[in-house]
Amino acid sequence: MADHTRDPCPIVIVNDFGGAFSMGVIGGTIWHGIKGFRNSPSQLTLPEIANCAFIQGERRSGAIAAIRSRAPVVGGNFGSWGGVFSIFDCAIKGIRRKEDPFNPILAGFCTGGALAMRGGFKHARNSAITCGCLLAVFEGVGIAMSSYMSRASKPQLPDMEGGVPLAA
Amino acid sequence: MVWPFGGSKNDTESSAPAPVTSNEPLVVDRAPTTSDSSAAPSGSPELPTFLSSEAFDVSKLHPLAGLDKGLEALDLEDDALSDLPGSKGFLPSRGWSDDLCYGSGTMYMGGLALGGAYGFAEGLRQSPANAPAKLKLNSVLNAVTRRGPYLGNSAGILAISYNVFNGLFDAYRSYHDAYNSVGAGIITGILFRSTKGIKPMAISGALMGTAAGVWSYLTSAI
Numbered sequence: 455m456a457d458h459t460r461d462p463c464p465i466v467i468v469n470d471f472g473g474a475f476s477m478g479v480i481g482g483t484i485w486h487g488i489k490g491f492r493n494s495p496s497q498l499t500l501p502e503i504a505n506c507a508f509i510q511g512e513r514r515s516g517a518i519a520a521i522r523s524r525a526p527v528v529g530g531n532f533g534s535w536g537g538v539f540s541i542f543d544c545a546i547k548g549i550r551r552k553e554d555p556f557n558p559i560l561a562g563f564c565t566g567g568a569l570a571m572r573g574g575f576k577h578a579r580n581s582a583i584t585c586g587c588l589l590a591v592f593e594g595v596g597i598a599m600s601s602y603m604s605r606a607s608k609p610q611l612p613d614m615e616g617g618v619p620l621a622a
Numbered sequence: 623m624v625w626p627f628g629g630s631k632n633d634t635e636s637s638a639p640a641p642v643t644s645n646e647p648l649v650v651d652r653a654p655t656t657s658d659s660s661a662a663p664s665g666s667p668e669l670p671t672f673l674s675s676e677a678f679d680v681s682k683l684h685p686l687a688g689l690d691k692g693l694e695a696l697d698l699e700d701d702a703l704s705d706l707p708g709s710k711g712f713l714p715s716r717g718w719s720d721d722l723c724y725g726s727g728t729m730y731m732g733g734l735a736l737g738g739a740y741g742f743a744e745g746l747r748q749s750p751a752n753a754p755a756k757l758k759l760n761s762v763l764n765a766v767t768r769r770g771p772y773l774g775n776s777a778g779i780l781a782i783s784y785n786v787f788n789g790l791f792d793a794y795r796s797y798h799d800a801y802n803s804v805g806a807g808i809i810t811g812i813l814f815r816s817t818k819g820i821k822p823m824a825i826s827g828a829l830m831g832t833a834a835g836v837w838s839y840l841t842s843a844i
Contacts, residue, residue: 468723468727469724471726472722472724472725472726472730472781473722473727475726475778479782480782526775526778527771529779533774534771537731572763
């Protein structure tokens with residue numbers, strides 16, 4: 455069962471790197487913007503309230519500083535995870551010559567291990583098992599969702615009058 | 623009421639054995655029965671040849687079905703190229719999300735590779751000449767993981783911002799030209815240095831606008 459909604463294999467690695475990086479940057483901007491805003495002190499003075507009610511004290515500069523320093527790092531982490539996963543996915547597809555739910559699970563296992571390699575063998579092993587299980591859950595949920603969605607269009611035996619089936 | 627599909631038991635029992643009681647034997651080998659060939663239709667295929675695999679040779683099917691070339695990913699409907707006027711360059715694209723993913727992916731990977739190579743050299747240079755291999759490896763890895771992600775992240779951020787603004791301008795003006803690219807580049811450069819003051823913002827905006835213009839010229843010229 456080949457997946458034709460994605461691009462063919464060598465080039466899809468670039469796409470996955472960029473897509474995951476973009477997702478991480480945009481999500482990290484929202485996340486660290488809110489976090490930096492909430493963590494900064496708000497010194498309410500009367501002229502500031504009069505000038506602009508929604509920018510208080512150090513909150514705007516705190517949010518911008520948090521976004522500047524943190525959002526690219528979140529994006530980099532997402533991007534390297536997605537890209538390394540895609541590299542392993544393509545390699546496993548090339549070796550096994552078939553596409554089934556075990557490809558992403560194996561690729562997730564390898565990705566978790568490779569990215570945690572500098573923490574030592576134990577850390578890499580635990581991270582690999584965690585990522586493999588996570589991907590297995592994703593794949594299982596995906597299969598369950600698709601079978602649930604296709605239940606509505608399942609072919610049904612027509613209700614014949616007298617209960618005589620076709621071509622008895 | 624007569625059931626047209628042969629439902630009741632009496633019908634099937636009376637009609638099903640009829641071919642067996644006829645004189646025509648139901649054998650596959652027809653060579654000895656050529657004498658009564660008038661009884662059997664001469665051109666009818668025998669069962670084994672009909673079900674053999676060569677009956678489904680795709681090259682014998684209608685040529686317009688195109689079944690002999692397999693499934694091509696580029697034939698799928700979702701992969702239609704972008705029909706925005708002026709956006710046809712030498713790089714195929716299916717729209718702004720394609721530009722965003724491939725653009726930021728290329729820039730991020732390129733920055734990562736360049737920064738990683740610089741960090742590799744720096745790590746080798748910084749470690750003492752007579753250091754053991756393990757220390758050298760650690761120094762190199764530290765330098766690579768400091769330089770690579772920094773350059774990759776910066777380049778990726780620039781690419782994301784440029785592609786988002788470029789896509790916004792394309793959508794707003796409903797066509798693409800070099801002004802969209804240059805404008806997106808200038809805004810990206812200004813935003814990138816927006817916390818450093820007016821002069822760095824102007825320099826960065828000019829640099830990014832020039833780079834976007836050169837890139838736009840290259841993609842449309844080739």
